[in-house]
Every structure is written in C-alpha cells, then in structure tokens.
Amino acid sequence: MQVVIFDNAEQVAAHAADWVADLVANKPSPVLGLATGSTPISLYKKLVEKHKNDELSFKSVSSFNLDEYHNIDPSNPQSYRSFMNDNLFDHVDIDKANTHLPTCTDTQNPREQGLKYEAAIKAAGGIDLQILGIGANGHIGFNEPTSSLVSKTRIKTLTEQTIKDNSRLFNPDEYQPDTAMTMGIGTIMESRYVLLMATGENKADAVNDMITGALSAMCPASALQMHENAVVILDKAAASKLKDQGYYQWADKQNAKLNAQYGFYHNY
Ligand code: GLP
Numbered sequence: 001m002q003v004v005i006f007d008n009a010e011q012v013a014a015h016a017a018d019w020v021a022d023l024v025a026n027k028p029s030p031v032l033g034l035a036t037g038s039t040p041i042s043l044y045k046k047l048v049e050k051h052k053n054d055e056l057s058f059k060s061v062s063s064f065n066l067d068e069y070h071n072i073d074p075s076n077p078q079s080y081r082s083f084m085n086d087n088l089f090d091h092v093d094i095d096k097a098n099t100h101l102p103t104c105t106d107t108q109n110p111r112e113q114g115l116k117y118e119a120a121i122k123a124a125g126g127i128d129l130q131i132l133g134i135g136a137n138g139h140i141g142f143n144e145p146t147s148s149l150v151s152k153t154r155i156k157t158l159t160e161q162t163i164k165d166n167s168r169l170f171n172p173d174e175y176q177p178d179t180a181m182t183m184g185i186g187t188i189m190e191s192r193y194v195l196l197m198a199t200g201e202n203k204a205d206a207v208n209d210m211i212t213g214a215l216s217a218m219c220p221a222s223a224l225q226m227h228e229n230a231v232v233i234l235d236k237a238a239a240s241k242l243k244d245q246g247y248y249q250w251a252d253k254q255n256a257k258l259n260a261q262y263g264f265y266h267n268y
Contacts, residue, residue, distance in 0.1 A: 014046055
C-alpha cells in the first residue's frame with residue numbers, strides 16, 4: 001500500500017485529479033470507478049476545473065459508481081445518480097449512457113441486478129482506477145464491517161453508524177434509505193488501481209486500522225492490504241493516528257526521485 005500524506009484536503013483532491021487525468025491521457029477507453037460522499041466532492045471540482053480549462057475530456061470515459069440506495073428514483077435529489085450529475089456529469093463532456101450505478105428497484109431482483117452490474121463492468125474491460133472514500137467504521141462503498149472480503153455487487157443493510165453519519169445529508173422529515181446496492185470488496189479488489197482518499201480527524205482511526213491493523217472483515221478497507229496497486233492519499237488530520245508518518249513521507253520523496261529518473265509507469 002502506498003501512503004501519501006498531504007498538508008490539507010485541497011492537495012489531496014489535486015493529487016487525485018492528477019491520477020484521473022493521467023489515466024485518461026494514457027488509456028484509449030478508460031474505465032473509472034467513482035465514489036460518492038463528501039470526500040470526493042473536492043476531487044470532482046478539480047476535474048470540472050480541468051475540463052473547463054480544456055485540460056481534460058471525458059468523451060472516451062466510462063464510469064461505474066460504487067453504490068446506490070436501494071429502490072430510489074434516480075431523479076430523487078438524494079440518489080447517488082443525482083449526486084454524480086450535480087457534482088460531475090452535468091459539468092463535463094461525459095456521455096451519460098456510459099455512466100453506470102448499481103440500481104435496483106422494488107420490482108427487480110437484487111441478486112440478478114448485482115450479477116448484471118458485475119457483467120457490465122467486465123464487458124467494459126474492468127475498472128482501471130477506482131476512487132474510494134472510507135467510512136468512520138472502515139467501510140468502503142457500502143461494505144459494512146463483517147462484509148465478505150471477496151463479496152461482489154449485492155444489496156447490503158447499512159449499520160446504525162453509517163445511517164447516523166449520513167443523516168446530516170437528509171432533512172429531518174425526509175426518508176433515509178437503510179439498504180443499498182454496493183460493489184463488493186471482491187469487485188473493488190479487481191480494479192487495476194485503487195485510490196482511497198481520506199481527510200479529517202474523524203477518519204484517523206479507520207485509516208490507522210486499514211493500514212496498520214489486521215486484515216479483517218471488521219475493517220473492510222483493510223482488504224486493500226492485499227491489493228497490488230492501492231494508493232492511500234491523506235491529509236494530516238486523517239493520517240494523525242499513523243505511527244510511521246516519517247517513513248511514508250520519506251518513501252514518497254524516494255518515489256518522486258524514482259519517477260523523475262524512470263518516468264511514471266501505471267500498468268492500466
Ligand atoms: C458513504 C459511502 C462511501 C463513502 C463513505 C464516507 O456511506 N457509501 O462510499 O466513502 O460513506 O463518506 P464521506 O466522504 O462523506 O465521509
């Protein structure tokens with residue numbers, strides 16, 4: 001796992017945006033894995049900026065989102081489809097027909113929908129770069145603690161903590177879903193690269209468990225210890241519980257030297 005620590009959230013977003021731009025520049029039909037939540041909003045702002053400055057086009061990009069609430073109308077402002085439209089898709093030149101979320105209505109079978117989503121990812125050639133945030137309990141996507149570390153896209157019941165954490169986004173009289181469709185941990189592990197962004201002190205324990213804790217279904221993000229190309233980008237607050245911060249910073253400088261000498265190499 002490569003751990004990169006920045007002074008602030010703005011730098012985390014800028015670095016993540018450079019990863020996306022690098023992928024799009026180097027692969028003819030790039031496939032992005034996208035995330036919702038507050039953390040990637042700043043990344044999407046940077047991507048929109050790059051697009052407006054003519055530095056980045058999404059014409060060749062397809063995307064697969066990590067998760068979507070179960071049985072939510074896409075036009076509902078709380079749907080992750082609306083989130084993606086508002087924060088990214090409506091502001092760039094992506095073809096919306098190439099943007100996918102793991103949807104499931106009440107009349108559809110969640111198991112069949114999960115299998116279809118997995119097949120669609122495969123048909124697109126697999127995910128090149130999966131953007132991730134992390135829940136305060138170590139979840140990735142909506143893979144809550146005890147999720148199978150080899151799980152695939154399916155319906156999950158959210159934990160009380162996740163419902164509470166996300167309640168800030170709902171009005172008091174608004175219905176808040178407690179189930180969601182989510183890529184599994186196994187789906188995420190099949191991405192060629194994983195880029196996990198975490199900012200703020202409330203993520204510090206989960207970040208420490210993910211990087212230095214045991215590989216355990218109790219911290220779903222710890223599965224990334226087994227990923228060949230997992231990059232974790234943190235601000236100082238999210239990194240604050242890590243013991244070996246000096247090492248990560250030193251290793252990052254060494255990597256910069258290696259990249260300057262040999263060039264970046266991403267095996268997309
Ligand atoms: C949500 C999403 C995750 C996200 C996490 C953290 O429940 N399903 O994909 O990473 O919570 O969100 P935030 O970035 O708002 O802290």
